[in-house]
Amino acid sequence: GAVVSQHPSRVICKSGTSVKIECRSLDFQATTMFWYRQFPKKSLMLMATSNEGSKATYEQGVEKDKFLINHASLTLSTLTVTSAHPEDSSFYICSADGTSGNDEQFFGPGTRLTVL
Amino acid sequence: KQEVTQIPAALSVPEGENLVLNCSFTDSAIYNLQWFRQDPGKGLTSLLLIQSSQREQTSGRLNASLDKSSGRSTLYIAASQPGDSATYLCAGRGGSNYKLTFGKGTLLTVNP
Numbered sequence: 001g002a003v004v005s006q007h008p009s010r011v012i013c014k015s016g017t018s019v020k021i022e023c024r025s026l027d028f029q030a031t032t033m034f035w036y037r038q039f040p041k042k043s044l045m046l047m048a049t050s051n052e053g054s055k056a057t058y059e060q061g062v063e064k065d066k067f068l069i070n071h072a073s074l075t076l077s078t079l080t081v082t083s084a085h086p087e088d089s090s091f092y093i094c095s096a097d098g099t100s101g102n103d104e105q106f107f108g109p110g111t112r113l114t115v116l
Numbered sequence: 117k118q119e120v121t122q123i124p125a126a127l128s129v130p131e132g133e134n135l136v137l138n139c140s141f142t143d144s145a146i147y148n149l150q151w152f153r154q155d156p157g158k159g160l161t162s163l164l165l166i167q168s169s170q171r172e173q174t175s176g177r178l179n180a181s182l183d184k185s186s187g188r189s190t191l192y193i194a195a196s197q198p199g200d201s202a203t204y205l206c207a208g209r210g211g212s213n214y215k216l217t218f219g220k221g222t223l224l225t226v227n228p
Contacts, residue, residue, distance in 0.1 A: 006159075034215075043120075043205070043218040044160075093159055095216075102167065103148055103209065105216060107160035 002028050002098035006108035013084055014116055020080045021111045023094030029074035030096035034105070035067075038091040050077040084115040118143040120208055122219035129196055130227050137191040137222045139206035144184045146210035151180050151191050154203045154221070163204075164191070196226045 003026040013019050023033055031052045036044040048069055049057040056069035066088075068080040081088050095107040119142045129135055139149070148167050152160040164173045164180040166189065172181040179192040189206055203223050207216040 004159075041220070043220040044207075044216075045218075046215050049215070091157075095160075102165060104162060104165045105150065105207075105209075106162060107152070109159040110157075112157065 002096070002100075002104075002106040004094065004096055004106050004108040006094055006111050008111060009109060010112045010114075012114045012116065015085050016083055018080055018082045019084055019113060020078055021092055021094075021113075023077045023079070023096075023108055025075045025096050028096075028099045030077075031074060032097060033071060033077040034095045035069060035077075035079050036093045036095065038093060038110075044093065047079075052077075081113065084113070086115045089113055089115045118146075118208055118211055118217040120206060120217050120219035122204075122206060122222050124222060125220065126223040126225075128225040128227060131196060131198060133196050133226075134192070134194050135196055135224070137193070137204050137206075137224070139189040139191070139219055141187045141189075141208045141217075143208070143210060144187050146184065146208040147214065149180075149182055149189050149206060149208050150216070151178075151189075152205045152207065154205060156203075160205065193224075196224075198226045198228045200224060201226050 005024045007022045033050040035047045038044045050069045050071040052071045058064045071077040093110040098104045121140045123138045150165045151163045166182040177194040182189045203221040205221045207218045
């Protein structure tokens, strides 16, 4: 099946630091990956669509300079939260479309970010 | 703009009961609808995917239906087990940017 991994699973950092989260497709190539953010008891909100070899497409209201996305290879996309602040604390999840041609989306295990 | 609503927000049932989770969407121009399971603090596990041309999909004790004309989907769970306890999310895919739009989920608790 299509397996997506994320690293780290949990990170705690001080306010003002930058944090990088990796999303990997383990057994397939993903030209497109997606980054979501989930607040407690809320639905997932799409932040951006990450395209291999080109710039990410950000959803309205998401600061591209705050949330840097790099998709340098067909199996890796990274999300960097720059100058993190406590309000950036959240659960970040990435996903990718599988390769069966039916557009089923597979999700990583998520990264819990806590900014002190 | 697509909006997805899930009812009920929470459901508690005794083990062995059959149950139905509901999902409604405002824009019927969806390409597919996907049901997911999320355990606390974890990512999403894909349960069933229904293409816009399909009416239902089945996997084990799970059956999902799709009625585009009424903007509704249901997830039927037969003979529920305590291990089914989780949050169930539905998401419709469509729109000009072909993205998934999620509901807020139904928190299911199956009591032994």
